[in-house]
Amino acid sequence: MTTDHVLVDLLDETIAALALMDAEKLETLGERVELLSQVNVVCGRDDGKNALAKKRVLEVLLENSESNLRLLERLYERGATVQWEH
Numbered sequence: 567m568t569t570d571h572v573l574v575d576l577l578d579e580t581i582a583a584l585a586l587m588d589a590e591k592l593e594t595l596g597e598r599v600e601l602l603s604q605v606n607v608v609c610g611r612d613d614g615k616n617a618l619a620k621k622r623v624l625e626v627l628l629e630n631s632e633s634n635l636r637l638l639e640r641l642y643e644r645g646a647t648v649q650w651e652h
Contacts, residue, residue, distance in 0.1 A: 572602065
């Protein structure tokens with residue numbers, strides 16, 4: 567299996583874990599990224615194009631998550647509560 571294929575799988579898992587806000591899974595994925603960063607990259611036939619597409623999806627997801635987190639922080643600072651906290 568080429569490294570870019572492993573990277574694509576890792577990005578897919580990260581996107582899914584972020585969508586579910588699964589902190590434990592994200593921690594595990596972070597460890598896998600750390601290990602992956604220590605090996606030489608071997609690209610397959612698509613020269614990483616698929617991985618780049620997944621990276622863009624992850625970037626958008628992270629930007630949206632950051633925006634939502636800022637909103638929640640502002641609400642918290644104002645003392646606002648949300649319906650599901652009751």
